[in-house]
Amino acid sequence: MSADTRYTGQEFKSVGTRPLRPDGIDKVTGRARFGADINLPGQLVGRILRSPHAHAAIRSIDTSKAEALPGVKAVITSADLPDLTDGNREMFDILDNCMARTHAYYDGHAVAAVAAVDAHTARQALKLIKVDYEVLPHVTDVDAAIAKGAPVLHKDCFTRGVEPKPRKASNIAYRSEFGHGDVDAGFAKADVIIERTFRTEQTHQGYIEPHACVASISPDGTGELWLCTQGHFVVRQHCAELLGLDVSKLRVTPTEIGGGFGGKTHVWAEPVALALSRKANRPVKLVMSRDEVFRASGPTSATSIDIRIGVTKKGRITAGDATLRYSSGPYLGMWAELGAMTSFACYDMKNVRTVGLEILVNRPKTTAYRAPSAPMAAFAVESMIDELAGRIGMDPLEMRILNAAKKGTRSSYGPVYGPIGIGPTLEAAREHPHMSAPLGKNQGRGMACGFWFNFGGQTCTDLNITPDGSVTLTVGTIDVGGARASLALVAAEELGIPYDQVRAVVGDTSSLGYNDMTDGSRGTFSSSMATIMSARNAITILRQRAARMWDIPVAKVIWEAGCAKAVGKKYDNLAPLTLAEIAAAAPKTGGPIAGHNELVADGAGVSFATHICDVEVDPETGRTQVVRYTVIQDAGKAVHPTYVEGQYQGGAAQGIGWALNEEYIYGEDGRLQNAGFLDYRIPVCSDLPMIDTQILEIPNPNHPYGIRGVGETSIVPPLAAIGNAVSNAFGVRMTHVPMSAPRILKALEEAARDASEVA
């Protein structure tokens, strides 16, 4: 990439304003088309048969009765999705997860699928498929999975990242380690050391739209796929590889996406729908039920974290050490690794070591959930910071400020930071009126910090000047929360034209080059960078066309305020040419005008946040209500501040749900007991207060406008912020998330018992 993407400190006209979003009208009138709203002529209904067992060998599958049922057009098993992965273990795991081969590894694992003329027939057909299972011992708990005698999921799983290679197979798939300095020497300098174990339970992204797709494969091997996803180019790649299609022959069109939060970064039912379509030779629509979404998409990890931190009497952290065990479902993931990288990222640590262990369990394959793996690690670290501050009699806010990482600090996971926002968010918290507001009875206030890396990645955009001078911006990153508005603002800014003159759309996989998915808070960061470069490329052409229209050297044409202007005394008499005028003349000056750009968006600036939270605990029931909540986060530059606020608020709400209510509950039989929104309770409107936000803007030096990703960090602090608030209200240290009413009540009762024993 040769383009100069450095921050320039320019003044903005469009960026930073709050216009209406272009997709708003369709979304309030019911016109917007989501995954399940797509229908094709002649389409069949697809349904998936799923294992009722947490762990079982599949001896045989008899599909003959289902195939004989009138109206059934295709029945498939793993035999219809043969292994084409050629030794690529990651792709094999994706294939095996989409359709179980020799073993079912979790309750809900797909084992067969049907396509039929209607839903009723498809459901009937599923009942006629006979699967002969040999039920095997299972393990669903992250700690139990590494206990002596635990059933080992894969006989060929020898912990990677360990030298020499272990002699016995285990459920520890991978060990990662990060850090620097001398941890033992650091602890020797500490006046106070606290060591604790924290646990967090598995949660789901909880997007309201279940996974849905319509697949159509023609006999000539070309295919089309419509679906709700965070990354249609990745879906195309994975589906083409798994089905043995040429990548260019599979066209994937993303629909509007009804929430993803990381959960739609993966393929689940899509390869199955394509295989059904191929076999039936008709389009197949496959929509997951809510039960399937919970049982068989990709929730986040359950964790168990041992942590030890030492501080001096003056509050300086001398050493931190953590071992983080993250469940990754039946297949290797990178979740503990991300936890190990993020845990101490907020602080300037001279001596730090973190070890991540990826633990295999009989649960669905773990997938990303908003700042994946960071909230659990932050729960442990930020709870400990508060406790340590209490032990040395220091204000936890001041202790955080004392230890905060800053420009030049070597992060606990390796890189040296540029300008960052952890210090400024803490300073802003100190000044915030929330911090000094009075508390009521049974109320406590807590705070916590959070970090997320942010990603960049492969990106390209196409900016077309239409014949009337309005502009179409085609991007390849999925719009999950208002990105089309933000990117239109960026294009308007660069071109010097009104926002309303730009229409931003998300293109399908045939209309643009490869784009990485919308993850890592990269959508607006990376696509805005490519949009700026596309616009600048278009401006180069616009200047050339104006020069041709005027018949003057192009060096004498500048672009200013949406117009080409001739400079130099010689050309004073030339009136500026508007975009519309240049566009209208295009047929005679060289044809259509467009700007295109491809880049790897390097330099995504890291993101930090500080949250303040007040809770009220009912001491009789343990029920806890968040009564006030404030998010302070660095956005680099808020392109559309309203949608930045929305990201802050939404992430905080998800974190609050995680902290207080949400968890996967498995029975002794290894089956998920709460696969629905009634029993897996995400926050409802009456559970939450207004969520106040404060946007800080510490420019990212690696983006022309200073933009950083903003989407994820806000889910990181709430677990610890609420834990600290409960602790400050009642003096009990909560170490197990969710802090559901029974867990808080138990902690209160134990504290009361301890107190009475002391008395």
Added chain:
Amino acid sequence: MTQLVNTNINGDAVGFNCETDETLLDVLRNRVGLTGAKEGCGTGDCGACSVILDGTLVCACLVLGMEAEGRKVETVEGLSDGAELHPLQSKFIEHAALQCGICTPGFLMAAKALLKNNPDPTEEEIRYALAGNLCRCTGYDKIVRAVQATAAELRGG
């Protein structure tokens, strides 16, 4: 067994054939071609399929298609008056009360039902009236503000 059902949807007389086990949501989405109501759960827990049936807010996934016989169904597609948006629709866009938008049709219908019965709701009343509608994107802050702003505008005449 398929039966003919005659009903009124958004002011239009509509007849459809449906199976006895099909829900009103199935019928709206698959037989009538109105996909504004969404299926988020199919069990009445998320409210994404909220519609108004004879003036009462219901989850369309919990009503059988057959039960719509002779009744009036209002869906999000009938909320605006032609090109003129309902104030709730305008305020939802203005206040950024939606991110992904999948829950929006349900929230709009639930908010409409609320404001019809209670033109001047408190924040708490709004929060409880909308507690049957799940939103995972917004944290509800901007939704509540949009409903408050709509209520104020409607009261102001």
